[in-house]
Amino acid sequence: AQSVTQLDSQVPVFEEAPVELRCNYSSSVSVYLFWYVQYPNQGLQLLLKYLSGSTLVESINGFEAEFNKSQTSFHLRKPSVHISDTAEYFCAVSDLAGGYQKVTFGTGTKLQVIP
């Protein structure tokens, strides 16, 4: 069985400050890892994903996440946040077993960017 833990339910941060949203996972097999973003009253959108290769992955809007196998973590970071980054962020894990992509989501972290 796989699971995802997002340690912080809410993270307030001032505009232009750096932010880190924490995500830890557990799985008995190799995994794929994802971050999704949900803006108010919208569905989830894929922000970035780690499948294989370089452990550092980046999104088009300046976020990055690093896969750390020894610490079973996939923390999301941005060096300077904007008001438009205010949203809820979900970490997700998908294992490689089975014939379909079974994804387990974390409970989400609400990022509030303060002007």
Add this chain to the structure above:
Amino acid sequence: NAGVTQTPKFRVLKTGQSMTLLCAQDMNHEYMYWYRQDPGMGLRLIHYSVGEGTTAKGEVPDGYNVSRLKKQNFLLGLESAAPSQTSVYFCASSSAGNYGYTFGSGTRLTVV
């Protein structure tokens, strides 16, 4: 390219009523999913489908039924709605070998 379309967007039901939520995708994805989202609980998988004519139970299937008669459509039914089914429902789809879901914009359901 519409992606994943959910209808309706909002609905209020009385306890005991039935309804069907429709999900349609135009990306020729093999896999489709129904999730519910509740505050503090993240997304929980209700049912999923790995192909036309096949469905399977997810984490919280009780009180729901699904059908996938056509590859592009995935229906979620509530036969006798209960207040505990008040939630936001999301449909998602994915293709084999392309890891990452495409989500619809959600259906906000209130059962009174």
